[in-house]
Structure formats: structure tokens, C-alpha cells
Amino acid sequence: MGEENCASTQLIDRNGVLNADALDMFLKSVRLSECGLSYAVVSIMGPQSSGKSTLLNHLFGTNFREMDAYRGRSQTTKGIWIAKGVGIEPCTIVLDLEGTDGRERGEDDTTFEKQSTLFALAISDIVLINMWCHDIGREHAANKPLLKMVFQVMMRLFSPRKTTLLFVIRDKTKTPMEHLEQVLREDIQKIWNTVSKPQAHKETPLSEYFNLEVTALPSYEEKENLFKEQVAQLRQRFIHSIAPGGLAGDRRGVVPASGFFVSVQEIWKVIRENKDLDLPAHKIMVATVRCEEIANEKLSCLSSDKDWLELEASVQAGPVSGFGKKLDFILNFYLSEYDRETIYFDDGVKIAKRQQLESRALQLVHPAFQTMLGHLRSKALDKFKINLEQSMKIRRGFAESVRTCSQTSLLEFDTRYTDVAVKHADWNPSKVREKLCHDIEAHAASVRSSELSKLKASYEKQITEALEEPVESLLDSSTQDTWGSIRKLYKHETENALSGYSSSLSDFELDSPTFHKMVADLKDYARGVVVRKVREEGSKILIHMKDRFSTVFSHDKDSMPRVWTGKEDVKRITKEARAAALKLLAVMAAIRLDDQPDNIENILNYSLMDSPVIKKKTVEVSPDPLASSTWEGVLPHNTVITPVQCKSIWKQFKAETEYAIAQAISAQEAHKHSNRWLPPPWAIVAIAFLGFNEFMMLLRNPLYLLILFIFFLLSRALWFKLNISGEFQNGMLSGLFALSSRFLPSVISILRRLADQGHRYHQTSQSLQQSTRCITQRSSSSLSTLSSEVEVLEPS
Ligand SMILES: Nc1nc2c(ncn2[C@@H]2O[C@H](COP(=O)(O)OP(=O)(O)OP(=O)(O)O)[C@@H](O)[C@H]2O)c(=O)[nH]1
Structure with missing residues (x-):
């Protein structure tokens, strides 16, 4: 029984100030928090200098200060001291209280006595009441006010547990123990009866509150050996005192050892404030404080845990294999630590605090989980992109490819998620999965759009090549059935392209309106190529007409350059050349892709070519048909050159070709004279x-x-x-x-x-x-x- 093991410390000084630091140090040195519920608290009270400290030191191997017998009786224990019983299982905390009825505090000052008595009753399993043998049965014995005070303060404790009151009779005499005990019990009962009780507990027997035990010891001063012998026997009753039937057998109200520090402080605070001490509520309070403290401590440990910090850093760098398991392991560790440390606290409190701890811990690790999901999403998306590209390279249908690749990527996401899922959390990856689906759809839409654009461009190119130059050539030749030929060409090439285009589009599984719109667009494009070409050529109609005129006028039927010898009919040739030019004008005046009959050529012939004599006959009946901005039977958007423009162009054409005609005539004249006019x-x-x-x-x-x-x-x-x-x-x-x-x-x-x-x-x-x-x-x-x-x- 080494002195150093009991760690005797002053818990509360004589001014009633609790030394929390000293208590904390004491509890740490005796490692009480590891004891759970397996500990007992014993305190002693009794008159001053009644050998309390001597008894405790012999009983528990403590080293409380004892009065030096040679210096006379004076107070040695001031306030409340605490120590650990040495060599006693389970851990037994011993409190040595300041003696009552002390001269040092004065006759009327019983406040501290009451407070310390209440404190001892509140936290102790066993209270030793030290009393002189000769006081038993005495009307004015010193122990009577003490007992009265004990019972009175007990009324202020709403304790569900029974405290053991062990009366230790000191300096026992030769009076038989049975007699002493009987007298003592009668005295105790009398005192109990006189104590004022709340209405609800008026008839409550003393045994409801206390287990009464009585023991007697010989005088330490006179029969030291016998004293030590009997103390040793008494000590046996404190070994395994918490076992059922033991001195501290009622464990109902016990505070878990890790809450002892809080409990002691709180109880003393309540007592000092002179409030009623509700022990069950106090227990809840202690549980709340302690569970919260433990939870905070576990969370703090988790946030600085080496494994967690490594995992978090790795997740930032990239996907971590076995993320869920690793995280679960770490969370499990701290939650089970919490469970272990709060095991003896109130269930309701510890469960509530555990939920809080779990929720805060999950909150702490959630960003890492989200980052992992982000990795999964981007991996799955990348896989989709690569697979789609490869699938398109081997010319699988686009929609089919998107479907297959999308399924593969989502399956991979789901499979990988099982490795990321955290069992402790009911986190749902559905939002990230939805985002993945959305990203896949967006990418597919982008690729689809790009592929469709390429497809459209290739067919447009095909149509342009198939129509542009041939149409130009047909317009240039302007034969009798130019528009018939153009229509035939347009129809053939368009149908050919649309058939291939439709077949290619079917791979994209477009919805019906989109499909038909795209087909219609290509059809429009083909028409646009023809229209554009005609308009382009129409804008150069005057040049074309002059070329045509020149070709016909200056070449004979064999396309040989014409030599004006004077035998040619210039008038006829001019008419033919003009007719050819007019034909060109008639062809280009309007777009006739719809095969609607029109009489543009007739109108032009009649208005521009027919001789004034013919026209003179009909002029009175019909006005100038070219004095209009539209062609009869031709829609405005199909008009290339309006009637008015035709008239104006024709006028200009005639003016600009007149010189060629005049030259031809003069050439003929010159030829004639050159034959007749020889020099004399x-x-x-x-x-x-x-x-x-x-x-x-x-x-x-x-x-x-x-x-x-x-x-x-x-x-x-x-x-x-x-x-x-x-x-x-x-x-x-x-x-x-x-x-x-x-x-x-x-x-x-x-x-x-x-x-x-x-x-x-x-x-x-x-x-x-x-x-x-x-x-x-x-x-x-x-x-x-x-x-x-x-x-x-x-x-x-
Ligand atoms: N007559 C008698 N004296 C004892 C006994 N045990 C101790 N004493 C003596 O009583 C004196 C006081 O002893 P303490 O143990 O200091 O008593 P205490 O109750 O702790 O004193 P305070 O702490 O000051 O109240 C000492 O001189 C002891 O030797 C005993 O069994 N009988």
C-alpha cells in the first residue's frame, strides 16, 4: 500500500471552493474514467477529531492528515479531501469530510456542514457515520444533530437509489453489540420521525432511503492491534462492494466514471447555489455534457486522423480504390470509441449525441465523397466519349452506338459506386448519376449535331456539284425545253441525294418532325441551288444575250465566222440572232421548277420581236403586256426578270447590238465597192x-x-x-x-x-x-x- 497510489488531494477548500484542476489531476492519476460503472465512492462524516482520518487511512490505505495526539484536539481536516482506496477492487474513491460541530466555524455556522453532508450523500455509495460509543442513547449526544441534518438534506435529493449508512461506533465498550445496535436504531428512527418531510413522503420509511449498517471498533489509542485487526476485517466488506448485496450494491443512480468530474462539479455548484438537487435530472445533465464532450473529442480526433487526412488528400488527386471501405473503417473506429466511452450514460442522451456525432462526422467527410463521385462521373463520361468515337469509327448506327455506350458507362458508374458507397451514410448518388446522364446526353447531342452537320454538308456538296454546272450549261444552251431538262435533272439528282440522306439519317433515329424537316431542308437546298444559279445567270442576262446574238450573228450554220460579202440577208440574220437572244431572256425570266405552264416566251416574242405592223393591229385590243412587274401565272418568288426589266434589257440589248449590224451592213457595202472601183x-x-x-x-x-x-x-x-x-x-x-x-x-x-x-x-x-x-x-x-x-x- 504505497503512499503515492492514493493521490490524496483537497477537493473543496474550507471556503467551499472546488478545485477542479486538482480533481482533474486526481481522476487522471487514478484513471477513474476507465472504470465505467465499476467504482465505489465512500465518504465519512462525524464529529471533529473523532478519528475519521485515522479510520480511513487504516481501512483504505490512504494518507489523510491525522491529528497529532500530543498536540491536543484541533481540526486537521479542512474542507473535503479525496483519495483512492489502495489495494481495493473495484476502484474506491474515498472522501474525508471536515468534522461537524467544529469549534473553528462557530456554533451557528452549519451551512458548510449541511452542504458537505448533502454533497457526500449525493455522490457516495456508502457513507460512514463515525460516532463515539458513549454518545449512543444520550439525549444530547453530538451525533443527533448530525443525523438530523443527514435526513433533512436527504429529503432534498430526488434519488432513486439507496445509500448505505454504515455507523461506525468508536471506542466500543463492554456493552453487547446487539444492545448498542438496538439503541442506535431506535435513536435513528426517532430522529427520522422528527424530520419534516414533504407530504408525499410523510409515511415513507427510512429503509426506503437508506441501508443501515452498524459496526463497532475498539479504541485505536488503547487497543491499537485489536483496532487494526477489526479494521482489516471491516476492509473486507469494501472489497467488491459493488457486487449485488454488497455495501454499494445499489448501482441505479451511479454516474459513469468518465462523468464523475462533471458530476462532482455540477453537484457542488447546485448545492452552493442552494438549489434542490434532482439526481435523475443531474444524471441526464451529466450524460448530456459528457456525451457531448466525448462526441466533440471523437470528431476532433477524426478531423486530424492521419488515415483520414491521407485519404482526403488522395481523393483530391484522383479516384481512390476502396474509398467506401476505408472511410467506413475510420468512421467506425471513432463511433465505436464513442460507444465505448458513453456506454454507461443515459441511453436516450448517448443515442442522440451519437446521431449528432455521426451526422457531423459525415458532414466532415462528405466533400471527399462528393469528389469521389465527381471522379466516377468524369471517368464514366470519358469512357462514353471514347467508346462512342470508336463505335462510330466502325460505322455502327449513331443512335445504337449512343445507347450501347451510355449503358456501358452508367453500368460502370454503378459498379464503381459500390466501391465508393459509405455504409454509415445513406448518401444517394442519384443526383450525380442524373448529372452523368445529362452530360452523356449533352455530349451525344453535340456529336449528333456535328455528325448531322457533316452529313448535311456532304449531301449539299453532292447536290451542288450535281446541279450547279449542269444547270448553268442548260441555261446557256437555252433550247426549246431548257426548263424541262432542268426539272428532270433536278428531280433525278434530288431524289438520288434524298434517298441516301434519308438512309443515313435513319441511323440517328431522329424523331419524325426532325427527320422530315431535315429531308425537307435538303430538298429546299437543292431547289435553292437551281434558283441561285438561275438568278446568278439572270443578273448577267444582257451579256448572255449579247453573246448569243454575237454567236448567231457572226457565225454561219456551220459555226464558221461569217464574211459579209453582200449576199447575206442581214435583216434575216439579225432577226434570227435577236430571236436566239430573246429565247435566252425568256428562259431566264422565271424559274419553272414546278412545271407550271406559262406564256412568257410568247409575250416576249409578241412584245419585242413582232413587227410594229402586226402589233398595230392588236394594240387597240390589248395594252402593253410588258408594262407589269409580274408574270401572269408565275409566283413572285419564281420571277427572275420582271416584264418591265425584260423590256428595258431588250432596249439596251438592241442599242448595244446595233453597231454590229451597222458594221455588217457597211462591210457588205465596202465589199461591193471594192470590186467595181479600180484606179484609172x-x-x-x-x-x-x-x-x-x-x-x-x-x-x-x-x-x-x-x-x-x-x-x-x-x-x-x-x-x-x-x-x-x-x-x-x-x-x-x-x-x-x-x-x-x-x-x-x-x-x-x-x-x-x-x-x-x-x-x-x-x-x-x-x-x-x-x-x-x-x-x-x-x-x-x-x-x-x-x-x-x-x-x-x-x-x-
Ligand atoms: N480515543 C480514540 N482516539 C482516537 C481513535 N482513533 C484516533 N484517535 C485519535 O483521535 C485524534 C484525532 O484523530 P483524527 O483521525 O485526526 O480525527 P479526525 O476526526 O479525522 O479529526 P478532524 O479531521 O480534525 O475532524 C488523534 O489524536 C487520534 O490518535 C480511537 O479509536 N479512539
Whole structure:
């Protein structure tokens, strides 16, 4: 029984202040919290200097201070001391109370006595009441006020348990024990009867509250050995005192050892505040405080747990295999720790606090769980993307691929989730799963849209290639049944493309309206290609018409360039060329993809080609059919060139082709004259003499001719005036010729230079005149076109 083991400590000082730190240290040193319910609390009360500390020290091996007998009787125990019984199982906490009836506190000050008595009754299983043998049966014995106080304060405890009151009779005499006990019990009963009780407990017997036990010891001072012997026997009653039938056998109100610290503090606080002490409520309070403390401690340990922190860090980095099991293991550990530590506390309280702990612990780990779900979701989504791509590479139907890949990914999510699920939590992955489904659908929709766009683009390209150039070619040729051919081409190519397109679209399993819309769109596109081409060519109609005119006008039936010899019928050829150009205009005037009959060509022929004589006959009956902005029987959106525009274009066309006709006519004329107009013999001689160019210059230039003529007249007058003889004449002629031949080339050369200057001037002025004429023509035709269009627009 070593001194150090009992850890004797002052719990409450004489001023009534509880030393919580000392209590905490004491409880830790005796490791009471590990005892659960297996511990007993024994306290002793009795008159001052009645050998209480001596008895406890011998009984429990404690080292409470004892009074030195040689110094006289004075108070040694002040306040309440606490120690652990040495060598006694289970753990027995011993309280040594300040003696009652002490001179130090004065006669009237019983407050601390009452408080300490109530405190001892509240926390003890066994209360030793130390009393002198000679006081038994005495009317004014010191123990009577003490007992009265015990019973009175007991009324303030709403305790369901029975406390054992062990009366220890000190310095027993030779009076038989049976007699002593009987007298004592009678005294106790008398005191109990005199104690005022609440109405409900008026008739309650003392035995309802206490187990009364009585023992007697010889004097320690006089019969020390016998005293020690009998104390040793008494000590045996404290071993396994908590067993049923033992001194501390009633365990109903016991506070779990880990709540002892809280319980002691709280009870003392309530007593100091002079409030009633409701032990059952107190037990709940202690349970609440302790369970909460334990729960907080477990949560704190969990949040700094090494395994948990490692798991949390790993989850941030990526998916963790066996996440659910690992987390469950950690949670289990702390929850079972809680269960173990709160096992003796009130069930209702500990369950409620456990739920709180579990909920807070799950709250702590929930983000990691969510992160894991995020990993699962992104993995499943990635798998879906890869699988879909591969599936499309092997040309499986798109919708079928999406279905299969989606099922595979969701199955993988579900399978992997079993590894992530936390048993402690009823967390539902359905929201994340829904999000995954949504992501899969969104990705599938995006890929579908992209694939459909590609498919559409490829068929549009196919249609464009199949229609654009052929339509252009057909328009260019503008035969009798141009639109028939275009319609045939359009129908064939469109049907061909739509058949392939529909077949490809069926792989996407589109809903009926979408499918039909896409097919209709492609059909519209095909029509659009034709319409666009016609409009494009229509915008260049004047050029096309002029080309056509030029082709027909300048080439013969064998497509050989025509030479205007004068034998050709320019009028007929012009009419043919114009008719061909008009045909082109008629073809491009409107889009006839719907095979609706129209009389555009007839109207144009009648209005533009027929001779004024024919028209004059009918003009009174019908107005100008081209004075309109719409074609009869042709919808506005099918109109490419309006009647008014046709009229204006035709006018411009005619104006711009007139020059070619005039040239053809003049070419014919030139050809005719070139055959008849041979130079006279003298001119041939002059040409030979002067050279053809100079001769032609003399002829063409009126100035040279005038000079030559004057020169001739002067020569002739001189000839006759002088009446020159034949020889002289010959000589003169010879001389004139010689002179001419000597000077004429020089004169001609000077004249030619002058003529060149004049000719260049003449050419420049001619080309200026021609340009001015051309500009005037164009301006007038543009003005007329504009005025026609304005006339059309004005009504609207
Ligand atoms: N007559 C007699 N004296 C005893 C007995 N036991 C102890 N004493 C003596 O009584 C004196 C007081 O002993 P304590 O043990 O200090 O008594 P106490 O009740 O603890 O005293 P306080 O703590 O001051 O109230 C000492 O001198 C003891 O030797 C006993 O059985 N009979």
C-alpha cells in the first residue's frame, strides 16, 4: 500500500471552493474514467477529531492528515479531501469530510456542514457515520444533530437509489453489540420521525432511503492491534462492494466514471447555489455534457486522423480504390470509441449525441465523397466519349452506338459506386448519376449535331456539284425545253441525294418532325441551288444575250465566222440572232421548277420581236403586256426578270447590238465597192511613180488634190498663153516632168507630214465623237431602265 497510489488531494477548500484542476489531476492519476460503472465512492462524516482520518487511512490505505495526539484536539481536516482506496477492487474513491460541530466555524455556522453532508450523500455509495460509543442513547449526544441534518438534506435529493449508512461506533465498550445496535436504531428512527418531510413522503420509511449498517471498533489509542485487526476485517466488506448485496450494491443512480468530474462539479455548484438537487435530472445533465464532450473529442480526433487526412488528400488527386471501405473503417473506429466511452450514460442522451456525432462526422467527410463521385462521373463520361468515337469509327448506327455506350458507362458508374458507397451514410448518388446522364446526353447531342452537320454538308456538296454546272450549261444552251431538262435533272439528282440522306439519317433515329424537316431542308437546298444559279445567270442576262446574238450573228450554220460579202440577208440574220437572244431572256425570266405552264416566251416574242405592223393591229385590243412587274401565272418568288426589266434589257440589248449590224451592213457595202472601183490607168502610173501610199494620200487629202488641181490649171494656162511650139512643148513637158521629178517628192514629203498631222487629229476627233455617242446611248438606256423600274415600284 504505497503512499503515492492514493493521490490524496483537497477537493473543496474550507471556503467551499472546488478545485477542479486538482480533481482533474486526481481522476487522471487514478484513471477513474476507465472504470465505467465499476467504482465505489465512500465518504465519512462525524464529529471533529473523532478519528475519521485515522479510520480511513487504516481501512483504505490512504494518507489523510491525522491529528497529532500530543498536540491536543484541533481540526486537521479542512474542507473535503479525496483519495483512492489502495489495494481495493473495484476502484474506491474515498472522501474525508471536515468534522461537524467544529469549534473553528462557530456554533451557528452549519451551512458548510449541511452542504458537505448533502454533497457526500449525493455522490457516495456508502457513507460512514463515525460516532463515539458513549454518545449512543444520550439525549444530547453530538451525533443527533448530525443525523438530523443527514435526513433533512436527504429529503432534498430526488434519488432513486439507496445509500448505505454504515455507523461506525468508536471506542466500543463492554456493552453487547446487539444492545448498542438496538439503541442506535431506535435513536435513528426517532430522529427520522422528527424530520419534516414533504407530504408525499410523510409515511415513507427510512429503509426506503437508506441501508443501515452498524459496526463497532475498539479504541485505536488503547487497543491499537485489536483496532487494526477489526479494521482489516471491516476492509473486507469494501472489497467488491459493488457486487449485488454488497455495501454499494445499489448501482441505479451511479454516474459513469468518465462523468464523475462533471458530476462532482455540477453537484457542488447546485448545492452552493442552494438549489434542490434532482439526481435523475443531474444524471441526464451529466450524460448530456459528457456525451457531448466525448462526441466533440471523437470528431476532433477524426478531423486530424492521419488515415483520414491521407485519404482526403488522395481523393483530391484522383479516384481512390476502396474509398467506401476505408472511410467506413475510420468512421467506425471513432463511433465505436464513442460507444465505448458513453456506454454507461443515459441511453436516450448517448443515442442522440451519437446521431449528432455521426451526422457531423459525415458532414466532415462528405466533400471527399462528393469528389469521389465527381471522379466516377468524369471517368464514366470519358469512357462514353471514347467508346462512342470508336463505335462510330466502325460505322455502327449513331443512335445504337449512343445507347450501347451510355449503358456501358452508367453500368460502370454503378459498379464503381459500390466501391465508393459509405455504409454509415445513406448518401444517394442519384443526383450525380442524373448529372452523368445529362452530360452523356449533352455530349451525344453535340456529336449528333456535328455528325448531322457533316452529313448535311456532304449531301449539299453532292447536290451542288450535281446541279450547279449542269444547270448553268442548260441555261446557256437555252433550247426549246431548257426548263424541262432542268426539272428532270433536278428531280433525278434530288431524289438520288434524298434517298441516301434519308438512309443515313435513319441511323440517328431522329424523331419524325426532325427527320422530315431535315429531308425537307435538303430538298429546299437543292431547289435553292437551281434558283441561285438561275438568278446568278439572270443578273448577267444582257451579256448572255449579247453573246448569243454575237454567236448567231457572226457565225454561219456551220459555226464558221461569217464574211459579209453582200449576199447575206442581214435583216434575216439579225432577226434570227435577236430571236436566239430573246429565247435566252425568256428562259431566264422565271424559274419553272414546278412545271407550271406559262406564256412568257410568247409575250416576249409578241412584245419585242413582232413587227410594229402586226402589233398595230392588236394594240387597240390589248395594252402593253410588258408594262407589269409580274408574270401572269408565275409566283413572285419564281420571277427572275420582271416584264418591265425584260423590256428595258431588250432596249439596251438592241442599242448595244446595233453597231454590229451597222458594221455588217457597211462591210457588205465596202465589199461591193471594192470590186467595181479600180484606179484609172494614169492613177496606176502615178501609183507606180509615186508609190501607192503617197498616191492614196494625194487622193484622200482634199488639200493635196486642190494644190494638184491648181498646179494643173496653172500649167495648162501657161501652155496655151505662150503658144509654145511642138518641140518647145515637148521640151517644156520634159522640163516640167524633170522639175516635177526633181521637186515633187520633196513637196509630197512635206505635204505628207502635214497630212499625217491632220489625219491623226481627224482620228482623235472621230474616236472622241464615238465615245460621246456611246456614253449618251448607255445613259439613255440606263435612264429608261430606271424609269421602267420606278414605274413598276410606284404602285407598291
Ligand atoms: N480515543 C480514540 N482516539 C482516537 C481513535 N482513533 C484516533 N484517535 C485519535 O483521535 C485524534 C484525532 O484523530 P483524527 O483521525 O485526526 O480525527 P479526525 O476526526 O479525522 O479529526 P478532524 O479531521 O480534525 O475532524 C488523534 O489524536 C487520534 O490518535 C480511537 O479509536 N479512539
